[in-house]
Amino acid sequence: MTTRDDQPARIPATQLRIMPLHAVTEVYGEAGLQRRLAVESDRLAPPHRRTLADAAAWATQVHAGQHRTREPYINHPLRVTLRILCHYRVTDPDVLIAALLHDTVEDQPSAVAGIAEHGPPPIEQALAAIASRFNRRVAGLVAAVTTPACPPGTDRIAHYLDHLRPALDDPWARVIKLSDFTDNGVGIIHSAGPLVTRSARKYDPAVPVLRDFLDRADTPLDADVKDHIRSQLDLARHRFTAILAA
Structure with a gap:
C-alpha cells in the first residue's frame, strides 16, 4: 500500500x-x-x-x-x-x-x-x-x-456460520467479532480481485446472526455504540448485495 x-x-x-x-x-x-x-x-x-x-x-x-x-x-x-x-x-x-x-x-x-x-x-x-x-x-x-480449519468436503460458509454462533456466546468475544466483521464487511470495498465476491458470499448470511447478538442485553456496549454498529451492519449488507448482483 x-x-x-x-x-x-x-x-x-x-x-x-x-x-x-x-x-x-x-x-x-x-x-x-x-x-x-x-x-x-x-x-x-x-x-x-x-x-x-x-x-x-x-x-x-x-x-x-x-x-x-x-x-x-x-x-x-x-x-x-x-x-x-x-x-x-x-x-x-x-x-x-x-x-x-x-x-x-x-x-x-x-x-x-x-x-x-x-x-x-x-x-x-x-x-x-x-x-x-x-x-x-x-x-x-x-x-x-x-475459526477452526474447514474439514475437506465441508461447505465453507456453513462451517463459518456454525462456528460464529458459539463464538458470539461470550459477550466480550462478541465485541471483538463485531469489530472484526465490520473491518472485513464494511471494508470490503477497499479490496480487489476474486476474493471480494467470495467474501461477500461468506459474510452476507452472517449479518442477521450478528445483529441478533448485538441486540442482546448482555452485549457490553452503550446504546449509541450499538446504534452505530447496526448502521455499519446495514452498510455491509448493502455492499454485499451490490457486489453479488454485479
Whole structure:
C-alpha cells in the first residue's frame, strides 16, 4: 500500500484521532495505524498501555510477511483494536490485547507457539503461549474467535456460520467479532480481485446472526455504540448485495 508520508509521528495527535481508520491506512499505511494506537492508548493506565504496546509488537512480528490483497496483514488487527478502543469506547486491556491477537492462532499458530512448522497446527500450544505471555482470559477470548480449519468436503460458509454462533456466546468475544466483521464487511470495498465476491458470499448470511447478538442485553456496549454498529451492519449488507448482483 502506498504511503504518502513515511513519518506519521509528525502528524498532530489531534488530527490523527479524527481520521477514519481506513483513511489512516490509505494515507499513512501500517506506520500510521501503529502511531494511532500509541496515541489512543493514553486512555489506559500506564501499565496497561505498556502491555498493549507489547501485544501490538508481538502481533506485528507474528503476522510479518502476511498480506491482505493490498496491505500488510497487521493493518487488519490494528484497525479491529482501534475500532473497539475509539468507536466502541472499550478500555478493557484484555479485550484490546485479544483483538490485536485475534487472527494469530488461526493464521500463524506455529509462530505464536514458537515452534517449527510440522504436523497439525499447534493450536493448543499457541493458546498456551498467549496465556503465559498475558493471561488466561486473553487466551480464552482469542480461542473463542478462532475459526477452526474447514474439514475437506465441508461447505465453507456453513462451517463459518456454525462456528460464529458459539463464538458470539461470550459477550466480550462478541465485541471483538463485531469489530472484526465490520473491518472485513464494511471494508470490503477497499479490496480487489476474486476474493471480494467470495467474501461477500461468506459474510452476507452472517449479518442477521450478528445483529441478533448485538441486540442482546448482555452485549457490553452503550446504546449509541450499538446504534452505530447496526448502521455499519446495514452498510455491509448493502455492499454485499451490490457486489453479488454485479
